[in-house]
Amino acid sequence: MPNVFILAGITMTNKENASLSRIATLLLCATVLAACTSEVDEATQLLSDSFRIKEGLEVGDVTSYPGGVVCGQYSAYLSYYEPPLENAPFIVIDGALDRSPDTLDWRLLCTDDPAAALFEESGIGPFSESSLELIKVTRDMSLLTSTLETYYEDNTSYPLESAGLQALVEKPENDRLARNYRAGGYIDQLPVDPWGQPYHYQHTRWGRVKGSFELTTFGKSGEPGGHGLEADISSSYLPYLQRIARLLGVD
Incomplete structure (x- = not known):
């Protein structure tokens, strides 16, 4: 006697269930193909x-x-x-x-495979759902980057290197450009990297031009160079890390 399945009140044989599964698979493939097209x-x-x-x-x-x-x-x-x-x-x-x-x-x-490409290019990763360190770094750098941009919107400049990221917590004393500094600061507490070290901040300023900044962690070793957990991670790679995190569902 053939196996019988009951789905939503409908009785199906094993053969009919297999046919239905094949149809569902084909429909899924067609949907994916249509989206790509x-x-x-x-x-x-x-x-x-x-x-x-x-x-x-x-x-x-x-x-x-x-x-x-x-x-x-x-x-x-x-x-x-x-x-x-x-x-x-x-x-x-x-x-x-x-x-x-x-x-x-x-x-x-x-x-x-953007995670494999990132590892081959930079030594960072490989980034997977279990990469807790990379997930934290991605979230921390995303937070710091958006906070620095908010600081810039208010003050038309990023914090000076001498003030560092601490300028996001409390108003720097020696930065005359921070005239529109928000009361209470921009962040309650600075995140540290997964190994307990502060993120390094570098800022290049060109006259009245916006300039740029870079955030860096030197990985588990705390020293420049390395691969995997030892790799340096710069905010220049943040867009790629954010994309991988979204694909993995860990953003």
Whole structure:
């Protein structure tokens, strides 16, 4: 006698249940394929819309990757007076087009395994659901980065290196640019890295230009260099860490 299954009040044989499972699998595959096709079509249209000169535009090798990333190449005329740009890379991330991505973006975004690519490029990781240290570093740097941007919005400058990240907790005494410092500071307590060390802060200021900052942890060893838990982790890698965290569901 064949096995019988009861689903939502419907009685099915083993054979019928197997057929239903195959249909469900096919429907899932079709849904995923449709989503990927839609992303590719939307990215291609976004690229096309970005050019004033449409004649001679060619787009190829357009591929969808996990996390809302589409990568490809294009050839196009940027001017009627210059030769066309040939086989130039482009990346679309969450609907935002980058027609001139740098090499690091191409390596770490245009891949089916961003965690492996990050480890190969930097020695950081591999990042997985059980990487508690990397999860904490990603969250800490995300918090500090957003807090530094809020500080900048108020004061039109980042904290001086001499004041360091402590300037986010209490107003620095010797920074005359912190005129609009918020009462009570910007954060109650500074996070430390997973090994109990403070995050290193570097800030480059260029006159009246915004400048930039970098956050760093030297890993478990506390010394520059290394791989895995010993690896240095800079905030320059934060966008890639955040993307991997979102894909893993640990952001």
